[in-house]
Amino acid sequence: MAKELTKREENYSQWYNELVVKADLAENSAVRGCMVIKPYGYAIWEKMQAALDKMFKDTGHVNAYFPLFIPKSFFSKEAAHVEGFAKECAVVTHYRLKNAEDGKGIVVDEDAKLEEELIIRPTSETIIWNTYKNWIQSYRDLPILCNQWANVVRWEMRTRLFLRTAEFLWQEGHTAHATKEEAIEETEKMLGVYAKFAEEFLAVPVIKGLKTENERFAGALETYCIEALMQDGKALQAGTSHFLGQNFAKAFDVKFLSNQGKQEYVWATSWGVSTRLMGALVMAHSDDNGLVIPPKLAPFHVVIVPIYKTDEQLTQISEKALEIKKLLEDKGLSVKFDDRTTHKPGWKFAEYELKGFPVRIAMGPRDLENGTVEIARRDTLTKEFVNAEGIDEYIVKLLDEIQENIYNKALKFRTENTFKADNWEEFVDVIENKGGFVSAHWDGTAETEEEIKNKTKATIRCIPLDSVEENGKCILTGKPSKKRVLFAKAY
Amino acid sequence: MAKELTKREENYSQWYNELVVKADLAENSAVRGCMVIKPYGYAIWEKMQAALDKMFKDTGHVNAYFPLFIPKSFFSKEAAHVEGFAKECAVVTHYRLKNAEDGKGIVVDEDAKLEEELIIRPTSETIIWNTYKNWIQSYRDLPILCNQWANVVRWEMRTRLFLRTAEFLWQEGHTAHATKEEAIEETEKMLGVYAKFAEEFLAVPVIKGLKTENERFAGALETYCIEALMQDGKALQAGTSHFLGQNFAKAFDVKFLSNQGKQEYVWATSWGVSTRLMGALVMAHSDDNGLVIPPKLAPFHVVIVPIYKTDEQLTQISEKALEIKKLLEDKGLSVKFDDRTTHKPGWKFAEYELKGFPVRIAMGPRDLENGTVEIARRDTLTKEFVNAEGIDEYIVKLLDEIQENIYNKALKFRTENTFKADNWEEFVDVIENKGGFVSAHWDGTAETEEEIKNKTKATIRCIPLDSVEENGKCILTGKPSKKRVLFAKAY
Numbered sequence: 001m002a003k004e005l006t007k008r009e010e011n012y013s014q015w016y017n018e019l020v021v022k023a024d025l026a027e028n029s030a031v032r033g034c035m036v037i038k039p040y041g042y043a044i045w046e047k048m049q050a051a052l053d054k055m056f057k058d059t060g061h062v063n064a065y066f067p068l069f070i071p072k073s074f075f076s077k078e079a080a081h082v083e084g085f086a087k088e089c090a091v092v093t094h095y096r097l098k099n100a101e102d103g104k105g106i107v108v109d110e111d112a113k114l115e116e117e118l119i120i121r122p123t124s125e126t127i128i129w130n131t132y133k134n135w136i137q138s139y140r141d142l143p144i145l146c147n148q149w150a151n152v153v154r155w156e157m158r159t160r161l162f163l164r165t166a167e168f169l170w171q172e173g174h175t176a177h178a179t180k181e182e183a184i185e186e187t188e189k190m191l192g193v194y195a196k197f198a199e200e201f202l203a204v205p206v207i208k209g210l211k212t213e214n215e216r217f218a219g220a221l222e223t224y225c226i227e228a229l230m231q232d233g234k235a236l237q238a239g240t241s242h243f244l245g246q247n248f249a250k251a252f253d254v255k256f257l258s259n260q261g262k263q264e265y266v267w268a269t270s271w272g273v274s275t276r277l278m279g280a281l282v283m284a285h286s287d288d289n290g291l292v293i294p295p296k297l298a299p300f301h302v303v304i305v306p307i308y309k310t311d312e313q314l315t316q317i318s319e320k321a322l323e324i325k326k327l328l329e330d331k332g333l334s335v336k337f338d339d340r341t342t343h344k345p346g347w348k349f350a351e352y353e354l355k356g357f358p359v360r361i362a363m364g365p366r367d368l369e370n371g372t373v374e375i376a377r378r379d380t381l382t383k384e385f386v387n388a389e390g391i392d393e394y395i396v397k398l399l400d401e402i403q404e405n406i407y408n409k410a411l412k413f414r415t416e417n418t419f420k421a422d423n424w425e426e427f428v429d430v431i432e433n434k435g436g437f438v439s440a441h442w443d444g445t446a447e448t449e450e451e452i453k454n455k456t457k458a459t460i461r462c463i464p465l466d467s468v469e470e471n472g473k474c475i476l477t478g479k480p481s482k483k484r485v486l487f488a489k490a491y
Numbered sequence: 492m493a494k495e496l497t498k499r500e501e502n503y504s505q506w507y508n509e510l511v512v513k514a515d516l517a518e519n520s521a522v523r524g525c526m527v528i529k530p531y532g533y534a535i536w537e538k539m540q541a542a543l544d545k546m547f548k549d550t551g552h553v554n555a556y557f558p559l560f561i562p563k564s565f566f567s568k569e570a571a572h573v574e575g576f577a578k579e580c581a582v583v584t585h586y587r588l589k590n591a592e593d594g595k596g597i598v599v600d601e602d603a604k605l606e607e608e609l610i611i612r613p614t615s616e617t618i619i620w621n622t623y624k625n626w627i628q629s630y631r632d633l634p635i636l637c638n639q640w641a642n643v644v645r646w647e648m649r650t651r652l653f654l655r656t657a658e659f660l661w662q663e664g665h666t667a668h669a670t671k672e673e674a675i676e677e678t679e680k681m682l683g684v685y686a687k688f689a690e691e692f693l694a695v696p697v698i699k700g701l702k703t704e705n706e707r708f709a710g711a712l713e714t715y716c717i718e719a720l721m722q723d724g725k726a727l728q729a730g731t732s733h734f735l736g737q738n739f740a741k742a743f744d745v746k747f748l749s750n751q752g753k754q755e756y757v758w759a760t761s762w763g764v765s766t767r768l769m770g771a772l773v774m775a776h777s778d779d780n781g782l783v784i785p786p787k788l789a790p791f792h793v794v795i796v797p798i799y800k801t802d803e804q805l806t807q808i809s810e811k812a813l814e815i816k817k818l819l820e821d822k823g824l825s826v827k828f829d830d831r832t833t834h835k836p837g838w839k840f841a842e843y844e845l846k847g848f849p850v851r852i853a854m855g856p857r858d859l860e861n862g863t864v865e866i867a868r869r870d871t872l873t874k875e876f877v878n879a880e881g882i883d884e885y886i887v888k889l890l891d892e893i894q895e896n897i898y899n900k901a902l903k904f905r906t907e908n909t910f911k912a913d914n915w916e917e918f919v920d921v922i923e924n925k926g927g928f929v930s931a932h933w934d935g936t937a938e939t940e941e942e943i944k945n946k947t948k949a950t951i952r953c954i955p956l957d958s959v960e961e962n963g964k965c966i967l968t969g970k971p972s973k974k975r976v977l978f979a980k981a982y
Binding site: 027029030031034035036037038039042043045046062063064065066067068069070071072073074075076082087088089090091092093094095096097098105106108117118119120127130131134140146150151153155167169342 | 518520526528530533534536537557558559560566578580581583584588589597611618622631637644646660
């Protein structure tokens with residue numbers, strides 16, 4: 001097959017890059033760092049969006065849309081935020097082009113210079129809090145629970161499809177609350193939504209935790225995250241939820257009249273996940289044959305491939321295949337019947353393995369006689385013959401089983417690749433020789449965190465929410481520590 | 492009520508601006524020409540998106556995503572296109588900011604100047620055809636039937652919420668075909684989809700037609716459009732579908748190997764509708780009390796308002812109201828029960844009229860006794876008492892009736908405001924004194940079209956597809972004409 005992939009063992013990074021392109025998920029565009037999300041990749045993203053959007057709405061959120069552009073001065077209003085976000089960004093300086101005087105092409109019209117430059121949003125806290133100022137007068141206007149599906153731009157120097165691109169798609173929730181407690185509750189609730197989505201839809205187990213101060217969102221008092229482990233032993237941050245305190249309310253002067261009749265600053269949260277999840281999906285489950293997509297996010301659940309020699313056989317098989325297709329569609333499944341005569345069954349099998357269709361049904365003349373079909377599972381690559389009778393219920397159950405199996409496999413992998421290290425030697429051994437998560441004591445200082453990173457490239461992924469108190473010693477400095485934190489090399 | 496609107500008769504334009512803001516659809520943002528689409532407005536847009544997206548998919552299209560940025564040089568490749576689109580646009584020239592040397596705020600880092608400026612997409616033909624070049628080798632790769640939901644930017648000098656904004660949301664379909672016939676068929680098919688959407692969902696009757704050369708999309712061989720009539724007698728272009736010929740294939744060198752074994756240029760179409768439809772929705776149906784939303788696009792179909800004096804009454808009414816709410820929700824309807832004790836029923840009635848909820852149910856103690864509810868229709872502002880028994884089926888039917896009635900009302904208005912003019916005096920009389928569509932003969936020249944526009948502000952909205960051949964004389968020049976075209980002042 002022309003589309004043969006590099007094996008994960010040989011070069012994991014190359015395997016990923018090739019797979020994303022060959023499975024038609026995405027490709028690089030003519031614009032540096034920007035990707036084209038191809039129809040098959042976008043169909044998966046749409047499934048993610050639909051599931052998340054429903055979860056947001058079920059928890060009381062509504063969607064809205066705020067401008068792509070942010071006036072430059074807005075970034076200067078929140079001190080920490082400007083450091084984190086306003087630096088590497090796309091800057092609009094002019095609003096007109098004109099024909100070049102030499103008649104060759106078009107040039108920027110210097111007469112059309114903006115008085116104030118506009119930044120393409122890297123994240124929308126500033127423009128949204130500038131808007132909320134007008135929406136909020138009293139406690140009766142609170143809470144505001146808005147989400148936005150949008151594109152954002154961060155001028156990354158080293159980009160990689162889905163994992164790090166200059167432009168990416170995401171959702172960003174921005175909520176406003178009357179009390180600190182309510183804002184923290186919201187922050188934690190949305191972290192829970194992300195964890196549930198990751199585990200139930202992406203089939204990726206995640207660790208919920210808090211970021212250290214170093215790794216916090218610029219402008220947040222506390223950043224919660226979910227961290228996942230990829231097959232190469234590197235961690236991937238799959239979603240973040242920020243408790244912003246009153247920082248943005250103060251920066252944009254957003255006060256409300258409390259039910260006690262006092263003017264108070266509003267409390268804020270923000271939370272987001274992005275097309276980065278597409279990268280997590282690929283890297284957590286896929287294998288050397290191609291994508292493995294959890295059924296709940298698969299654009300197609302089933303492909304039916306006819307095996308035939310004569311036109312007459314194809315006609316007979318097609319009739320039965322379309323019957324089965326209809327049965328499955330009545331169960332809400334998405335089914336493709338590939339009766340192309342231009343490609344051989346073997347080619348098709350490889351193609352749908354590459355694309356990660358969860359279930360493949362093959363049907364030949366013998367199957368028609370016996371009243372059976374051959375079913376192949378993408379997750380285990382196993383095959384079996386099954387009665388055509390009752391195939392719809394069989395496949396519905398099978399898809400649930402596949403979803404669960406993919407999750408369990410990822411969970412087993414994570415369990416097997418999570419280690420405790422109690423001293424520097426153990427720590428370095430895991431990071432350098434094994435990979436995976438390392439649970440270890442740390443003295444709580446930014447300096448130590450930085451030094452560990454410089455020595456090993458491992459960072460503190462999070463302080464797990466379920467971390468138990470215990471007495472220990474920092475793996476680097478030996479200073480006392482009360483809690484283990486989770487280290488890993490990360491994407 | 493604090494939210495009283497200007498009346499349409501007094502000042503239609505002001506009525507529109509006020510209504511969009513007061514009904515919480517959208518508002519101006521801090522960025523010149525860019526709007527914030529508020530949750531209630533966005534909920535209507537989401538309904539439009541869902542209906543259109545389904546229609547696109549049912550006709551074989553898939554979604555994808557292409558970059559926000561387009562290299563400046565891409566625009567120079569298609570001669571007509573650059574004239575139409577590359578002039579008034581947002582230009583990204585730099586990719587970094589830095590702290591100002593005086594310590595005050597941030598400034599553009601002149602060291603981070605892009606080698607080639609990037610344009611924020613005003614429309615995506617160029618970047619998409621540059622991409623399609625790599626997707627298309629042979630006739631087997633065709634057709635490509637992609638759609639994109641995205642934001643675009645056109646630097647308009649005079650903006651108006653929804654109708655004309657610097658940034659707006661839209662969908663743009665971009666298809667590639669092996670033959671001219673197939674591309675034209677696609678162009679017409681998508682015009683049909685738009686017309687169906689406008690009539691069945693927006694409840695706005697539209698005229699399908701062709702644009703004159705003057706009004707054609709920059710780069711198209713033929714632009715098809717749907718034109719709607721607003722309540723002030725002005726027309727609004729509600730969607731366009733372009734037959735692009737081989738222009739973009741030639742500009743980006745996109746050829747395919749035909750099934751005859753020849754290298755040929757690919758044929759193209761593009762088609763789009765935008766958040767402008769929100770403006771059409773408001774202007775076609777709403778009245779001096781507020782929005783009138785066709786049920787198929789209403790975020791909520793029904794509001795239930797309790798009428799009570801004592802807490803005990805409220806408790807009893809609430810019980811019954813929640814029962815009815817559940818019944819209606821089981822029929823797939825969206826229902827709000829407004830039991831706020833902070834607002835009087837009269838205030839609530841006005842609020843939901845302003846917001847355009849299609850049906851209001853009021854329930855008081857007397858209704859509980861009698862087993863009735865009071866139902867008010869937003870479209871006719873009529874009320875009636877109805878048996879609570881069987882209310883769910885009653886309302887499902889009523890919503891269909893309302894949808895139909897809103898459409899019929901708009902159709903009647905259009906019929907009454909479409910005139911024939913056979914000479915200049917008649918023409919000017921209609922344009923200046925009556926408004927509406929004028930069906931008239933035109934000599935087919937761009938000069939005459941331009942002169943009519945300069946004299947009257949009326950433009951040719953389209954050459955209707957169902958226009959019949961007849962001999963006539965151009966209203967301005969008296970030269971012979973074979974067909975009537977449709978004139979109007981337009982948004």
